[in-house]
Amino acid sequence: MHLTPWHLRRLALVCALSFLSYTLFRLKQYTLVYEALIANQSAEVLGEYVADFSNLRKLNPTILEFYVTQEHGNYEHWQYSVKYKEFLSQLRFITNVADAHVQVLPSTKTRPEFIIMSHHVTCFMDSYFTCVKSESEFKFVQRDEDTLCTEKVLFQCPAILAGFCQREVLYQREEIFNNLKRIFETKQD
Template sequence: MHARRWNIKKLIICGGAFLIVYILLTSGTREYEIDATIESSKPEQVWEYVADFNKMRTLNPTILNFKIIADAGHTHDWRYTVEYTERLSHWPYWLNAAKADYVVTKTMPGVEPAVYMIESKHKTCFFKGTYCCK
């Protein structure tokens, strides 16, 4: 009877481990969206600061390093792709790799109202690319 109880425990542990691995491998990509407005500020100054990924480490200290892998455009329509590594804010021992595509635009001079926009799409991957979030 003792051996039978041990087999049931093994079966439950193996089944639980299989379920966790199955969820991680079949979960696909998750999407997350955020936007923000900074009150009482000059739009062009905020736009210039946030558009520069070199300053991103100030805004997000969990970023460890980054590499710009593509860069094209001009002052009013600039696009770049960056790969970066960061630590999770709630669990700093865990690293993740990410790739982001940035589109940085502003209206041409003389166009009113002036519009400043930064759009970025990030793909963050864990477990050597097995589990990714978009």
């Protein structure tokens, strides 16, 4: 088979477009850490509140509906799975469906922080072909009378949409933390 200049140009164009598509649309992993100090509150009380997904829905306004699919364990190690539907804060007409697996680890004498770990698979526009994964570790640590709340989120996103995904994750963290502060500051009064 003899390659003509036309075939070589076409092959080079296909290779260049393939490389460009791979570079722009490949899933990359990103990390975001968000923390806040909530005054005059117990780490246990805050951790238990956030661990209950019905309360998380109050904290995160993007969650539209949810249902718990599985639950087991005890107070020392509680686990549950949940399916939920949410919208994108920047494009409210786009909804996602997600499956989350959550582990709740209350503080002990050897581990002073209350921890909520979760793994999520989020599929955009209700399609199981456009899914991304994320992990969250939410810690509540008692600091005298106050509680330091820290959430570390690892999330996947196509490289071309990195800024959009970062804003979406940041928006949700800000809403969760601000609403948590508002709810618990109101409870003090």
